[in-house]
Amino acid sequence: MKKSAACAVAFSAVALGVTAFVAGAPAASADPVTGGASTITVPVGTEVALAKAGIVEIPLSPASAGYDDAAQTVTETFPVTGGTARVSTLTGHLDHSGGLLVVNYKTGKSVQLGSLVFDLFRDQLTAVPSGASAPVALFDARGTRSVHRDGDNNSFSATDLQVDAAGAAYLDDALGTSYFVAGQSAGSFAANWVYSTS
Numbered sequence: 001m002k003k004s005a006a007c008a009v010a011f012s013a014v015a016l017g018v019t020a021f022v023a024g025a026p027a028a029s030a031d032p033v034t035g036g037a038s039t040i041t042v043p044v045g046t047e048v049a050l051a052k053a054g055i056v057e058i059p060l061s062p063a064s065a066g067y068d069d070a071a072q073t074v075t076e077t078f079p080v081t082g083g084t085a086r087v088s089t090l091t092g093h094l095d096h097s098g099g100l101l102v103v104n105y106k107t108g109k110s111v112q113l114g115s116l117v118f119d120l121f122r123d124q125l126t127a128v129p130s131g132a133s134a135p136v137a138l139f140d141a142r143g144t145r146s147v148h149r150d151g152d153n154n155s156f157s158a159t160d161l162q163v164d165a166a167g168a169a170y171l172d173d174a175l176g177t178s179y180f181v182a183g184q185s186a187g188s189f190a191a192n193w194v195y196s197t198s
Contacts (some may be wrong), residue, residue: 031082031083031084031095032084032086032195032196032197033080033082033083033084033085033092033094033095033193033194033195033196034082034194034195034196035079035080035081035193035194036079036080036094036154036191036192036193036194037077037078037079037080037191037192037193038077038078038080038094038096038116038118038189038190038191038192039075039076039077039078039189039190039191040075040076040077040078040139040161040186040187040188040189041073041074041075041187041188041189041190042073042074042075042076042186042187043072043073043187044072044073044074045072046185046186046187047074050179053104053106053177053179054104054105054106054107054177055102055103055104055105055175055177055179056102056103056105057076057100057101057102057103058100058101058102058103059076059077059078059098059099059100060098060099060100060101060112060114061098062079062097062098063076063077063078063079063096063097063098063099063100064076064077064098065077073187076100078096078097078098078116079096079097079098080094080095080096080191080193081095081096081097082094082095083095083117083193085118085120085154085156085191085193085195086120086149086154086195087120087147087148087149087154087155087156088149090120090121090147091120091121092120092121093117093118093119093120094117094118094120094191094193095115095116095117096115096116096117096118098114098116099112099113099114099115099116099127100112100113100116100127101113102171102174102175103175104175104176104177106177107175107176107177109174109175109176110175111129111130111171111174111175112129112130113127113128113129113130113136113138114127114128114130115127115128115135117135118141118189118191120156123140123141123142123145123158124137124139124140124141124164125137125138125139125140125141125161125189126138129170129174136166136167136170137164137165137166137167138163138164138167139161139162139163139164139167139186139189140161140162140163140164141156141158141160141161141189142158142159142160142161142162143158143159143160143188144158144159144160145157145158145159146158152194152195152196152197153192153193153194154192154193154194154195155190155191155192155193156190156191157188157189157190157191158188158189158190159188160185160188161185161186161187161188161189162182162183162184162185162186163180163181163182163183163184163185163186164182165182165183167180168180168181168182168184
């Protein structure tokens with residue numbers, strides 16, 4: 001597959017995420033986190049490599065996809081619905097709505113992932129596969145990590161989002177591939193949220 005064709009396939013599939021739907025993790029009424037968003041930024045080169053392997057990932061509504069032509073990146077943004085994460089202690093978690101549909105069009109296998117949770121203490125993003133109850137560790141936030149707080153507004157970013165060993169094993173098995181490996185770079189990660197102190 002030529003690079004331009006692979007890129008078109010990858011981004012076309014990601015763009016479909018605005019119309020797909022999956023239920024996300026509900027926010028607990030007592031959660032001090034009241035809103036925000038987390039974004040995974042994926043280089044186009046990574047999307048092309050995925051497409052060549054027959055794999056596309058589709059954000060599920062209300063998560064959304066975007067494309068930055070100048071930066072040559074694809075973004076996947078997930079609304080923050082609740083949690084306890086606070087940068088002042090580097091503890092707690094963020095719950096998200098939306099999810100991911102990952103498809104291997106070479107094998108015809110797919111997996112739907114929901115209930116995405118980012119653990120600020122472990123620097124880890126987990127998700128629950130459809131039909132399962134236990135979460136799978138998908139990604140680990142690595143590289144240069146930064147935190148910031150301005151009043152109730154909190155932010156966290158990591159320059160390298162790596163595939164977790166458990167996530168690689170799960171995706172390879174579920175999709176019938178050997179593409180995913182532990183430590184593989186999936187892009188970068190950033191989260192912004194409101195932690196209400198009132």
